Amino acid sequence: MRSEDAGQVIGVIAHEAGHISGGHLVxxxxxxxRGTAExxxxxxxxxxxMVAGAPEVGAAVMSGGQNVAMRNFLPYTRTQEGSAxxxxxxxxxxxxxxxxxxxxxxxxxxxQELLVASRQDPYLRTHPLTQxxxxxxxTFVAQSPYSSRPVRPEFEAQHQRMxxxxxxxxxxxxxxxxxxxxxxxxxPARYARxxxxxxxxxxxxxxxxxxxxxxxxxxxxxxxxxxxxxxxxSGRPMQALGPYSRAVELLPDAPLLRVDLARVQxxxxxxxxxxxxxxxxxxSLRLEPNRPFVWRQLAIALGRNGQMGESSLALAEEAMLxxxxxxxxxxxxxxxxxxxxxxxxxxxxxxxxxxAQNAKEDR
Numbered sequence: 001m002r003s004e005d006a007g008q009v010i011g012v013i014a015h016e017a018g019h020i021s022g023g024h025l026v027x028x029x030x031x032x033x034r035g036t037a038e039x040x041x042x043x044x045x046x047x048x049x050m051v052a053g054a055p056e057v058g059a060a061v062m063s064g065g066q067n068v069a070m071r072n073f074l075p076y077t078r079t080q081e082g083s084a085x086x087x088x089x090x091x092x093x094x095x096x097x098x099x100x101x102x103x104x105x106x107x108x109x110x111x112q113e114l115l116v117a118s119r120q121d122p123y124l125r126t127h128p129l130t131q132x133x134x135x136x137x138x139t140f141v142a143q144s145p146y147s148s149r150p151v152r153p154e155f156e157a158q159h160q161r162m163x164x165x166x167x168x169x170x171x172x173x174x175x176x177x178x179x180x181x182x183x184x185x186x187x188p189a190r191y192a193r194x195x196x197x198x199x200x201x202x203x204x205x206x207x208x209x210x211x212x213x214x215x216x217x218x219x220x221x222x223x224x225x226x227x228x229x230x231x232x233x234s235g236r237p238m239q240a241l242g243p244y245s246r247a248v249e250l251l252p253d254a255p256l257l258r259v260d261l262a263r264v265q266x267x268x269x270x271x272x273x274x275x276x277x278x279x280x281x282x283x284s285l286r287l288e289p290n291r292p293f294v295w296r297q298l299a300i301a302l303g304r305n306g307q308m309g310e311s312s313l314a315l316a317e318e319a320m321l322x323x324x325x326x327x328x329x330x331x332x333x334x335x336x337x338x339x340x341x342x343x344x345x346x347x348x349x350x351x352x353x354x355x356a357q358n359a360k361e362d363r
Contacts, residue, residue: 001166002108002121006159007101007151011088015102015127018087024080078128085133089140098149103137110134157187161222164188168195187213191226198230206230221250225257228264237267248280255284259294266301274305292321309338313345316352329356 003009019025085102092099109121109129141147168176173196180189180196190209197206210227217223228243244261251257258280265277281298285291299314312334319328335349 001163001170003105003159003163004108005101005104005151006155007098008105008108009101009159010097010151010155011092011099011102011105014088014091014097014099015084017091018084019080021087022080022083024084078130081127081129082133082136085137089137089144093144093146096146096149098141098147098151099137099144100141100147101151103134103141106134106137160186160188161191164192165195168192169199173200191223194226194230198226198233203230203234219250221247221254221257224250225260228260232260232264232267237264240264241268253287255287255291255294258284258287259297262297262301266297266304271304274301277301278305290321292318295321309335310345312338313349313352316349320352320355325356325360329353332356 003012088102089099092102106129164180167179168191171179176192176196180192182193190213194206194209194213197203197209207227207230210223210230213223214220214227224243224247228240228247231237231240231243241261241264244257244264248254248257248261262277262280262284265273265280278298278301281294281301284294285298288294295314295318299311299318302308302311302314312331316328316331316335319325319331329352332349332352336346336353339346339349
Protein backbone atom coordinates (compact mmCIF):
# COMPACT_ATOMS: atom_id res chain seq x y z
CA MET A 1 0.00 0.00 0.00
CA ARG A 2 2.99 2.29 0.46
CA SER A 3 4.31 1.58 -3.04
CA GLU A 4 3.79 4.26 -5.65
CA ASP A 5 4.19 2.15 -8.78
CA ALA A 6 4.64 -1.42 -9.93
CA GLY A 7 8.41 -0.99 -10.28
CA GLN A 8 8.74 -0.62 -6.51
CA VAL A 9 6.89 -3.88 -5.86
CA ILE A 10 8.91 -5.67 -8.55
CA GLY A 11 12.11 -4.43 -6.91
CA VAL A 12 11.02 -5.71 -3.50
CA ILE A 13 10.10 -9.09 -5.01
CA ALA A 14 13.58 -9.26 -6.61
CA HIS A 15 15.11 -8.48 -3.20
CA GLU A 16 13.09 -11.22 -1.47
CA ALA A 17 14.04 -13.64 -4.24
CA GLY A 18 17.64 -12.77 -3.37
CA HIS A 19 17.04 -13.95 0.20
CA ILE A 20 15.68 -17.23 -1.11
CA SER A 21 18.50 -17.83 -3.59
CA GLY A 22 21.07 -17.10 -0.90
CA GLY A 23 19.59 -19.58 1.56
CA HIS A 24 19.09 -16.82 4.11
CA LEU A 25 15.80 -18.20 5.41
CA VAL A 26 17.65 -21.27 6.68
CA UNK A 27 20.60 -19.35 8.12
CA UNK A 28 18.48 -16.80 9.94
CA UNK A 29 17.05 -19.59 12.11
CA UNK A 30 20.59 -20.52 13.15
CA UNK A 31 21.31 -16.90 14.06
CA UNK A 32 18.08 -16.66 16.04
CA UNK A 33 18.91 -19.91 17.85
CA ARG A 34 22.32 -18.54 18.88
CA GLY A 35 20.70 -15.34 20.05
CA THR A 36 18.09 -17.29 22.00
CA ALA A 37 20.76 -19.39 23.71
CA GLU A 38 22.56 -16.23 24.85
CA UNK A 39 19.29 -14.76 26.12
CA UNK A 40 18.43 -17.92 28.06
CA UNK A 41 21.90 -18.01 29.66
CA UNK A 42 21.54 -14.38 30.67
CA UNK A 43 18.17 -15.07 32.30
CA UNK A 44 19.59 -18.05 34.24
CA UNK A 45 22.60 -16.06 35.47
CA UNK A 46 20.42 -13.07 36.26
CA UNK A 47 18.03 -15.22 38.28
CA UNK A 48 20.96 -16.68 40.18
CA UNK A 49 22.17 -13.20 41.03
CA MET A 50 18.71 -12.26 42.27
CA VAL A 51 18.54 -15.33 44.47
CA ALA A 52 21.99 -14.42 45.84
CA GLY A 53 20.54 -11.12 47.02
CA ALA A 54 21.63 -8.79 44.20
CA PRO A 55 18.44 -7.96 42.25
CA GLU A 56 19.96 -4.94 40.53
CA VAL A 57 22.84 -7.11 39.26
CA GLY A 58 20.42 -9.79 38.11
CA ALA A 59 18.35 -7.30 36.14
CA ALA A 60 21.47 -5.85 34.54
CA VAL A 61 22.71 -9.31 33.53
CA MET A 62 19.35 -10.19 31.98
CA SER A 63 19.17 -6.92 30.06
CA GLY A 64 22.79 -7.15 28.98
CA GLY A 65 22.37 -10.70 27.72
CA GLN A 66 19.40 -9.72 25.61
CA ASN A 67 21.35 -6.76 24.19
CA VAL A 68 24.27 -9.02 23.31
CA ALA A 69 21.94 -11.44 21.55
CA MET A 70 20.36 -8.58 19.60
CA ARG A 71 23.75 -7.13 18.61
CA ASN A 72 24.89 -10.54 17.41
CA PHE A 73 21.75 -11.00 15.36
CA LEU A 74 21.39 -7.59 13.72
CA PRO A 75 24.81 -7.48 11.98
CA TYR A 76 23.99 -10.87 10.58
CA THR A 77 20.70 -9.62 9.10
CA ARG A 78 22.36 -6.50 7.71
CA THR A 79 24.84 -8.71 5.89
CA GLN A 80 22.00 -10.75 4.46
CA GLU A 81 20.18 -7.60 3.36
CA GLY A 82 23.17 -6.40 1.39
CA SER A 83 23.54 -9.80 -0.24
CA ALA A 84 19.86 -9.83 -1.20
CA UNK A 85 20.23 -6.35 -2.72
CA UNK A 86 23.12 -7.54 -4.88
CA UNK A 87 21.09 -10.54 -6.04
CA UNK A 88 18.12 -8.30 -6.82
CA UNK A 89 20.29 -6.11 -9.02
CA UNK A 90 21.51 -9.17 -10.93
CA UNK A 91 17.98 -10.53 -11.33
CA UNK A 92 16.57 -7.23 -12.57
CA UNK A 93 19.37 -6.76 -15.09
CA UNK A 94 19.04 -10.37 -16.25
CA UNK A 95 15.32 -9.80 -16.93
CA UNK A 96 16.04 -6.39 -18.47
CA UNK A 97 14.06 -4.47 -15.84
CA UNK A 98 14.93 -1.28 -14.03
CA UNK A 99 16.16 -1.29 -10.43
CA UNK A 100 15.01 2.31 -10.03
CA UNK A 101 11.79 1.14 -8.36
CA UNK A 102 13.72 -0.65 -5.60
CA UNK A 103 15.82 2.48 -5.03
CA UNK A 104 12.69 4.63 -4.88
CA UNK A 105 11.14 2.28 -2.33
CA UNK A 106 14.27 2.40 -0.18
CA UNK A 107 14.08 6.19 -0.25
CA UNK A 108 10.48 6.00 0.92
CA UNK A 109 11.53 3.79 3.85
CA UNK A 110 14.63 5.80 4.72
CA UNK A 111 12.45 8.72 5.76
CA GLN A 112 11.06 6.55 8.58
CA GLU A 113 14.36 5.65 10.23
CA LEU A 114 14.15 8.63 12.59
CA LEU A 115 10.76 7.49 13.90
CA VAL A 116 10.45 5.37 17.03
CA ALA A 117 10.30 1.66 16.22
CA SER A 118 6.59 1.35 17.04
CA ARG A 119 5.72 3.89 14.34
CA GLN A 120 8.04 2.59 11.64
CA ASP A 121 6.83 0.59 8.68
CA PRO A 122 6.96 -3.13 9.64
CA TYR A 123 9.01 -3.85 6.52
CA LEU A 124 11.72 -1.48 7.74
CA ARG A 125 11.86 -3.16 11.15
CA THR A 126 12.43 -6.60 9.60
CA HIS A 127 14.74 -5.37 6.81
CA PRO A 128 17.41 -3.08 8.33
CA LEU A 129 18.18 -0.25 5.92
CA THR A 130 21.61 1.41 5.78
CA GLN A 131 23.03 4.31 3.79
CA UNK A 132 25.58 1.91 2.30
CA UNK A 133 22.78 -0.14 0.77
CA UNK A 134 21.16 2.92 -0.76
CA UNK A 135 24.48 4.19 -2.13
CA UNK A 136 25.27 0.79 -3.69
CA UNK A 137 21.88 0.77 -5.38
CA UNK A 138 22.32 4.36 -6.57
CA THR A 139 25.63 3.39 -8.20
CA PHE A 140 24.02 0.41 -9.87
CA VAL A 141 21.08 2.42 -11.20
CA ALA A 142 23.47 5.00 -12.62
CA GLN A 143 25.34 2.29 -14.55
CA SER A 144 22.64 -0.18 -15.59
CA PRO A 145 21.49 0.02 -19.23
CA TYR A 146 17.93 -0.77 -18.12
CA SER A 147 17.44 1.94 -15.50
CA SER A 148 15.29 4.08 -17.79
CA ARG A 149 13.20 1.21 -19.09
CA PRO A 150 9.53 1.69 -18.08
CA VAL A 151 7.55 -1.01 -16.34
CA ARG A 152 5.36 -3.09 -18.61
CA PRO A 153 1.86 -1.52 -18.89
CA GLU A 154 0.08 -4.68 -17.77
CA PHE A 155 2.11 -4.68 -14.53
CA GLU A 156 1.15 -1.08 -13.84
CA ALA A 157 -2.51 -1.93 -14.47
CA GLN A 158 -2.31 -4.86 -12.03
CA HIS A 159 -0.61 -2.65 -9.46
CA GLN A 160 -3.33 -0.01 -9.66
CA ARG A 161 -5.99 -2.69 -9.18
CA MET A 162 -4.15 -4.17 -6.20
CA UNK A 163 -3.92 -0.78 -4.53
CA UNK A 164 -7.60 -0.08 -5.19
CA UNK A 165 -8.62 -3.40 -3.65
CA UNK A 166 -6.39 -3.01 -0.59
CA UNK A 167 -7.41 0.58 0.13
CA UNK A 168 -11.10 -0.19 -0.41
CA UNK A 169 -11.10 -3.13 1.99
CA UNK A 170 -8.70 -1.80 4.64
CA UNK A 171 -9.15 1.97 4.77
CA UNK A 172 -12.10 3.83 6.25
CA UNK A 173 -14.75 4.11 3.50
CA UNK A 174 -14.69 7.91 3.67
CA UNK A 175 -10.95 7.90 2.90
CA UNK A 176 -11.46 5.55 -0.04
CA UNK A 177 -14.24 7.75 -1.42
CA UNK A 178 -11.88 10.72 -1.39
CA UNK A 179 -9.15 8.68 -3.01
CA UNK A 180 -11.53 7.37 -5.71
CA UNK A 181 -14.26 10.03 -6.21
CA UNK A 182 -17.28 9.46 -8.44
CA UNK A 183 -15.68 11.69 -11.06
CA UNK A 184 -12.95 9.05 -11.52
CA UNK A 185 -14.31 6.56 -14.05
CA UNK A 186 -11.15 4.46 -14.33
CA UNK A 187 -11.33 0.71 -13.78
CA PRO A 188 -9.46 0.76 -10.41
CA ALA A 189 -11.72 3.55 -9.12
CA ARG A 190 -14.91 1.70 -10.01
CA TYR A 191 -13.48 -1.49 -8.51
CA ALA A 192 -12.75 0.35 -5.26
CA ARG A 193 -16.19 1.97 -5.19
CA UNK A 194 -17.92 -1.39 -5.64
CA UNK A 195 -16.06 -2.68 -2.58
CA UNK A 196 -16.88 0.41 -0.50
CA UNK A 197 -20.53 0.25 -1.54
CA UNK A 198 -20.59 -3.36 -0.35
CA UNK A 199 -18.86 -2.49 2.93
CA UNK A 200 -21.42 0.26 3.59
CA UNK A 201 -24.40 -2.04 2.84
CA UNK A 202 -25.37 -0.37 -0.45
CA UNK A 203 -26.15 -3.70 -2.11
CA UNK A 204 -27.92 -2.41 -5.21
CA UNK A 205 -25.21 0.13 -5.97
CA UNK A 206 -22.44 -2.42 -5.36
CA UNK A 207 -24.04 -4.94 -7.70
CA UNK A 208 -24.65 -2.31 -10.37
CA UNK A 209 -21.01 -1.18 -10.22
CA UNK A 210 -19.53 -4.67 -10.36
CA UNK A 211 -21.99 -5.74 -13.09
CA UNK A 212 -20.74 -2.83 -15.16
CA UNK A 213 -17.16 -4.05 -14.80
CA UNK A 214 -18.17 -7.64 -15.62
CA UNK A 215 -20.00 -6.45 -18.75
CA UNK A 216 -16.75 -4.86 -19.94
CA UNK A 217 -14.51 -7.74 -18.75
CA UNK A 218 -16.61 -10.94 -18.64
CA UNK A 219 -13.54 -13.18 -18.35
CA UNK A 220 -11.97 -11.44 -15.37
CA UNK A 221 -12.06 -13.91 -12.45
CA UNK A 222 -11.62 -11.25 -9.78
CA UNK A 223 -14.66 -9.26 -10.83
CA UNK A 224 -16.67 -12.51 -10.69
CA UNK A 225 -15.14 -13.17 -7.27
CA UNK A 226 -16.18 -9.77 -5.93
CA UNK A 227 -19.74 -10.20 -7.15
CA UNK A 228 -19.87 -13.59 -5.46
CA UNK A 229 -18.49 -12.11 -2.25
CA UNK A 230 -21.02 -9.27 -2.28
CA UNK A 231 -23.90 -11.70 -2.67
CA UNK A 232 -22.56 -14.27 -0.19
CA UNK A 233 -21.87 -11.73 2.54
CA SER A 234 -25.30 -10.22 1.93
CA GLY A 235 -26.93 -13.56 2.79
CA ARG A 236 -27.54 -14.79 -0.76
CA PRO A 237 -25.43 -17.95 -1.14
CA MET A 238 -27.54 -19.44 -3.95
CA GLN A 239 -27.03 -16.29 -6.06
CA ALA A 240 -23.33 -16.22 -5.16
CA LEU A 241 -22.85 -19.74 -6.50
CA GLY A 242 -22.80 -18.67 -10.16
CA PRO A 243 -20.16 -15.91 -9.92
CA TYR A 244 -17.85 -17.98 -7.71
CA SER A 245 -18.18 -21.00 -10.01
CA ARG A 246 -17.30 -18.79 -12.96
CA ALA A 247 -14.29 -17.37 -11.10
CA VAL A 248 -12.96 -20.87 -10.41
CA GLU A 249 -13.61 -21.88 -14.00
CA LEU A 250 -11.53 -18.92 -15.17
CA LEU A 251 -8.76 -19.43 -12.59
CA PRO A 252 -8.83 -23.10 -11.49
CA ASP A 253 -5.44 -23.03 -9.74
CA ALA A 254 -6.30 -20.21 -7.33
CA PRO A 255 -6.65 -21.87 -3.89
CA LEU A 256 -8.47 -18.92 -2.30
CA LEU A 257 -11.18 -18.99 -4.96
CA ARG A 258 -11.64 -22.73 -4.43
CA VAL A 259 -12.14 -22.21 -0.69
CA ASP A 260 -14.65 -19.41 -1.22
CA LEU A 261 -16.64 -21.49 -3.69
CA ALA A 262 -16.66 -24.40 -1.24
CA ARG A 263 -17.92 -22.15 1.57
CA VAL A 264 -20.75 -20.93 -0.64
CA GLN A 265 -21.65 -24.48 -1.63
CA UNK A 266 -21.77 -25.48 2.04
CA UNK A 267 -23.82 -22.40 2.95
CA UNK A 268 -26.60 -23.41 0.55
CA UNK A 269 -27.29 -26.46 2.79
CA UNK A 270 -27.77 -28.51 -0.37
CA UNK A 271 -26.32 -31.95 0.36
CA UNK A 272 -25.87 -32.56 -3.37
CA UNK A 273 -23.19 -29.84 -3.42
CA UNK A 274 -21.11 -31.36 -0.60
CA UNK A 275 -18.99 -33.66 -2.84
CA UNK A 276 -18.08 -30.65 -5.02
CA UNK A 277 -17.29 -28.56 -1.93
CA UNK A 278 -15.04 -31.33 -0.60
CA UNK A 279 -13.27 -31.56 -3.95
CA UNK A 280 -12.69 -27.79 -4.01
CA UNK A 281 -11.27 -27.81 -0.49
CA UNK A 282 -8.98 -30.75 -1.26
CA UNK A 283 -7.77 -29.00 -4.41
CA SER A 284 -7.02 -25.87 -2.39
CA LEU A 285 -5.07 -27.90 0.17
CA ARG A 286 -3.03 -29.60 -2.52
CA LEU A 287 -1.92 -26.14 -3.61
CA GLU A 288 -1.57 -24.65 -0.11
CA PRO A 289 -1.53 -27.41 2.54
CA ASN A 290 -0.55 -25.31 5.57
CA ARG A 291 -3.83 -23.48 6.15
CA PRO A 292 -5.63 -24.52 9.36
CA PHE A 293 -8.84 -22.71 8.39
CA VAL A 294 -9.20 -24.78 5.20
CA TRP A 295 -8.62 -28.04 7.07
CA ARG A 296 -11.40 -26.99 9.47
CA GLN A 297 -13.76 -26.27 6.56
CA LEU A 298 -12.90 -29.66 5.04
CA ALA A 299 -13.64 -31.36 8.36
CA ILE A 300 -17.07 -29.71 8.48
CA ALA A 301 -17.89 -30.68 4.88
CA LEU A 302 -16.75 -34.28 5.40
CA GLY A 303 -18.73 -34.54 8.63
CA ARG A 304 -21.88 -33.30 6.94
CA ASN A 305 -21.27 -35.85 4.19
CA GLY A 306 -21.07 -38.71 6.72
CA GLN A 307 -17.32 -39.29 6.25
CA MET A 308 -16.51 -39.18 9.96
CA GLY A 309 -13.07 -40.81 9.79
CA GLU A 310 -11.90 -38.39 7.12
CA SER A 311 -13.42 -35.53 9.11
CA SER A 312 -11.42 -36.50 12.21
CA LEU A 313 -8.29 -36.72 10.08
CA ALA A 314 -8.84 -33.18 8.78
CA LEU A 315 -9.28 -31.94 12.37
CA ALA A 316 -6.02 -33.65 13.30
CA GLU A 317 -4.24 -31.86 10.44
CA GLU A 318 -5.66 -28.54 11.62
CA ALA A 319 -4.53 -29.20 15.20
CA MET A 320 -0.99 -30.09 14.10
CA LEU A 321 -0.70 -26.83 12.17
CA UNK A 322 -1.91 -24.93 15.24
CA UNK A 323 0.63 -26.79 17.41
CA UNK A 324 -2.13 -28.37 19.51
CA UNK A 325 -0.39 -31.72 19.91
CA UNK A 326 -2.78 -33.38 22.36
CA UNK A 327 -5.76 -32.37 20.23
CA UNK A 328 -4.05 -33.63 17.07
CA UNK A 329 -3.32 -36.98 18.70
CA UNK A 330 -6.93 -37.26 19.88
CA UNK A 331 -8.48 -36.59 16.48
CA UNK A 332 -5.97 -38.84 14.72
CA UNK A 333 -6.91 -41.58 17.19
CA UNK A 334 -10.57 -41.10 16.31
CA UNK A 335 -9.68 -41.35 12.63
CA UNK A 336 -7.83 -44.64 13.24
CA UNK A 337 -11.03 -46.11 14.68
CA UNK A 338 -13.05 -45.29 11.56
CA UNK A 339 -10.66 -45.60 8.63
CA UNK A 340 -10.00 -49.04 7.05
CA UNK A 341 -6.58 -50.68 7.57
CA UNK A 342 -4.07 -49.93 4.83
CA UNK A 343 -5.99 -46.93 3.49
CA UNK A 344 -4.06 -43.70 2.73
CA UNK A 345 -6.09 -41.85 5.36
CA UNK A 346 -5.26 -44.39 8.06
CA UNK A 347 -1.55 -44.19 7.25
CA UNK A 348 -1.80 -40.41 7.41
CA UNK A 349 -3.48 -40.64 10.82
CA UNK A 350 -0.73 -42.94 12.07
CA UNK A 351 1.87 -40.45 10.89
CA UNK A 352 0.13 -37.65 12.78
CA UNK A 353 0.02 -39.69 16.00
CA UNK A 354 3.73 -40.39 15.70
CA UNK A 355 4.60 -36.80 14.76
CA ALA A 356 2.64 -35.44 17.73
CA GLN A 357 4.36 -37.89 20.06
CA ASN A 358 7.80 -37.03 18.70
CA ALA A 359 7.16 -33.30 19.05
CA LYS A 360 6.00 -33.77 22.64
CA GLU A 361 9.10 -35.78 23.51
CA ASP A 362 11.39 -33.22 21.88
CA ARG A 363 9.97 -30.57 24.18
